[in-house]
Amino acid sequence: MNPKELLEHILFAKISIFTPMIEVDEIVPIIKKQIPEKPIKCRYEPLTRMGWEYECPSCEKAVGFNKFAFDYTDEDPYCPSCGQAIDWE
């Protein structure tokens, strides 16, 4: 079962998962971040001026490579800020 199927299972089959530590409302956003989403073309002008081309679809922070620091940045499979899986394909 992949993260997307698991999420659908929880949301649509109305499975209740309760443990002393975590509840469904807390699980859903965590699973959602495991489902890769396309990065968004950077819309925030100060970030594009700093060399960023893409932003995270969840938290809108810069992701991927920076054209001024390509030695240190890359197409990271996860957002370094919030953990959102990024689909670079």
Ligand SMILES: [Zn+2]
């Ligand atoms: Zn993010």
